[in-house]
């Protein structure tokens with residue numbers, strides 16, 4: 035099951051929030067297969083639907099219509115329990131809102147998802163991941179004893195330690211200093227080289243340049259894809275799309 039060609043697939047996904055006058059169409063027919071062992075960045079102006087796409091792809095939010103397939107499983111009509119099990123087995127998140135367990139120390143937070151999935155943590159790899167995010171001196175600290183950036187690094191180590199099939203990341207480097215951000219992005223590239231699939235929402239052209247492909251969303255639609263993206267190309271495309279979106283809003 036885990037070795038499907040596209041561990042994450044969206045087919046004609048629409049997502050509308052609210053109804054009637056106040057309805058907002060956050061996704062307007064998104065179709066994309068994220069290939070196994072690929073790193074894809076999702077970019078676009080504020081409100082273009084990036085987080086909604088990520089939440090629908092991860093089964094955290096249900097599309098209004100269309101189909102999402104995660105690691106070979108059609109998520110349509112699945113129970114919350116079935117979704118939780120699927121995620122526990124195959125998926126990791128690096129979201130700002132995915133909090134750490136306050137009573138557990140760094141090492142315990144990092145190994146918890148594996149223990150919950152009934153898997154024995156690979157201690158050497160766990161130590162390596164914790165070292166790569168610069169927290170070797172903090173393994174016995176609790177989240178409350180760490181800075182915001184350090185807590186984010188624990189969340190990153192936690193996501194990477196379990197070697198999930200798919201990593202969903204929302205602004206994973208947003209709260210990090212430049213050096214740690216580069217270290218984390220390099221680590222993500224290593225995971226991709228090892229066959230894992232990463233889908234990352236970011237506003238940062240430098241972070242996006244680590245991806246194999248950048249998808250640009252405008253008004254809930256994929257309007258452009260950039261392969262092997264360079265920082266300059268990403269930044270100029272983003273600026274152009276942002277200006278177009280602003281003009282279009284002005285005309286409405």
Ligand SMILES: Nc1ncnc2c1ncn2[C@@H]1O[C@H](COP(=O)(O)OP(=O)(O)OP(=O)(O)O)[C@@H](O)[C@H]1O
Pocket residue numbers: 051052058059060078079080081082083084085086087
């Ligand atoms: N729970 C919700 N209820 C109502 N509308 C929502 C909800 N979540 C998102 N939206 C709307 O859907 C659209 C897309 O939102 P989304 O958060 O996916 O955009 P985004 O591209 O991630 O934005 P940003 O870059 O500002 O985080 C926006 O117009 C937003 O206001």
